[in-house]
Amino acid sequence: MNAELLLMFTLGCDRAYLYAHPERELTTEEQSRYAAALTERGRGVPAQYITGHQEFWGMDLIVSPAVLIPRPETEHVIETVLAILTSDLRPQTLGNAALAGVRGPRSEVRIADVGTGSGCIALALAKELPNAEIHATDISTAALEIARANAARHQMEDRIQFHQTDLLAGLNIDFDFIVSNPPYVGESEEDQVQLEVRKFEPRKAVFAGPTGLEVIARLIPAARAALIPGGWLVMEISGTIAEAVRGLLAGWDEVQVVPDLQGIPRVARARKKSNR
Ligand SMILES: C[S@@+](CC[C@H](N)C(=O)[O-])C[C@H]1O[C@@H](n2cnc3c(N)ncnc32)[C@H](O)[C@@H]1O
Numbered sequence: 033m034n035a036e037l038l039l040m041f042t043l044g045c046d047r048a049y050l051y052a053h054p055e056r057e058l059t060t061e062e063q064s065r066y067a068a069a070l071t072e073r074g075r076g077v078p079a080q081y082i083t084g085h086q087e088f089w090g091m092d093l094i095v096s097p098a099v100l101i102p103r104p105e106t107e108h109v110i111e112t113v114l115a116i117l118t119s120d121l122r123p124q125t126l127g128n129a130a131l132a133g134v135r136g137p138r139s140e141v142r143i144a145d146v147g148t149g150s151g152c153i154a155l156a157l158a159k160e161l162p163n164a165e166i167h168a169t170d171i172s173t174a175a176l177e178i179a180r181a182n183a184a185r186h187q188m189e190d191r192i193q194f195h196q197t198d199l200l201a202g203l204n205i206d207f208d209f210i211v212s213n214p215p216y217v218g219e220s221e222e223d224q225v226q227l228e229v230r231k232f233e234p235r236k237a238v239f240a241g242p243t244g245l246e247v248i249a250r251l252i253p254a255a256r257a258a259l260i261p262g263g264w265l266v267m268e269i270s271g272t273i274a275e276a277v278r279g280l281l282a283g284w285d286e287v288q289v290v291p292d293l294q295g296i297p298r299v300a301r302a303r304k305k306s307n308r
Contacts, residue, residue, distance in 0.1 A: 034079050038069040041083040076228050089156035093182050098174035100237040102152040105268070105292045106213050108299045110156045112266050112290055113209055116301070117141065117161075121286065123208045123262045140165045144258065146199055146212040146251060147171075149237060151179030151192070153211055158183075158191040167203060169195045172236060199247075199254045206263075210255040213268035218244030221272065244273050245280070252280050255304075262306040271296045 040050060042058075042065050058066060072082050080086045080101045086093055088102040089110060095101050116122055126141055141164045145154040148168035158166050170176050176194050183189045195203065200210070217225060219242050229238060240247040248267065255265045265284070269277050274289050274297035281287045284302035292298035 034073055035070070037079050038073060038082065039066060042066040042069060077232055078228050081232060086150070088150075088152040089159065091152075091155060091159065091182075091186055093150050093152055093155070094178060094185065095150055096174075096178055097232060098172065098234060099150040099178045100213075100233055102150055105298055106152065107156070108290060108292055109153055109211055109213060109266055109268050110160065112299050112301050113143075113157060113211060113264075114160060116209075116264055116266075121264075121303070123260060123264070126208060141209065142205060142207045143167070143209045143211060144169065144200060144203065144205070144207050146210060146255075147214050147237075147247075148179050148194070149175050149213070151182045153213060154179070154192050155182060155186060155188060157211070158188045159186070164191075166192045167195060167205065167207075168192050169197050169200065169203070171196070171198055172234070175234070175237070199251055200258045201254075203258065205258070206260045207258050208260060208263045209266060210251075210259060210263070211266045212251060214247040214251055215240040216244050216248060216268070216270055216273055218242060218272070220244075243276075244270070245276055248273070248277060249280060256284075259304045261304055263304050264301060265304070266299060266301045268298060269300050270298075274300070 154168040286303040
């Protein structure tokens with residue numbers, strides 16, 4: 033798979049072309065570029081950092097070592113938000129128009145994506161929710177540059193407002209949803225993390241601190257302060273911290289942990305108590 037992917041990258045072609053032209057020989061220049069890509073991969077550099085691309089929610093995104101490579105399981109965060117919006121559980125201030133793309137009173141769902149990295153979650157939600165007002169934050173300036181480039185690539189630069197800040201600091205906006213794939217790996221579990229991740233993905237994107245809960249423990253109260261009553265927090269988590277996260281969400285309504293396709297607890301959703 034990797035050899036094929038890197039060959040497609042070297043030749044700037046798709047898989048169909050590779051199989052349709054088995055007779056095609058590489059030029060000397062192509063051979064040396066392919067060899068260089070294979071050497072990098074052999075050193076453990078993830079293929080996505082070599083090609084500079086990763087697909088997420090049907091969109092081709094640019095990635096660099098400044099951002100986490102978007103993972104397929106993070107798509108469950110998007111699915112969870114869309115499922116809430118199409119159910120009776122959506123914040124009551126929002127009408128049906130929030131989904132239909134029709135402007136009306138409070139048809140704009142307000143969403144914050146905390147720790148946007150490549151911008152994958154914010155962009156997927158912008159794609160699905162044409163009326164949504166979307167804010168994306170990251171502590172890393174370099175990550176935000178990639179996220180902005182991805183928004184521009186998909187003609188969504190006007191749809192997302194980017195903020196370089198710690199979690200939600202300084203935003204002063206009432207949100208209907210706060211979504212996040214925060215760093216949640218503990219330094220104590222470092223030896224269980226794939227070597228490629230440890231060596232090449234940004235440390236601040238992966239590790240939260242000694243236990244893995246450090247960022248989430250700050251995000252939960254920050255989200256409660258920034259959400260409207262009845263608004264939702266939707267976070268990616270891991271099986272290791274699922275029970276501790278449930279504990280931190282005591283005092284929220286409708287707490288649920290949704291498993292991924294492998295049955296591993298993956299998305300925690302919780303609703304801020306309404307004023308009733
Ligand atoms: C696990 S990555 C997720 C990136 C992207 N949302 C995704 O799902 O692929 C976590 C991101 O949170 C950012 N981050 C870490 N601590 C933060 C903080 N205190 N405030 C804002 N962003 C933070 C990191 O820079 C990184 O981009």
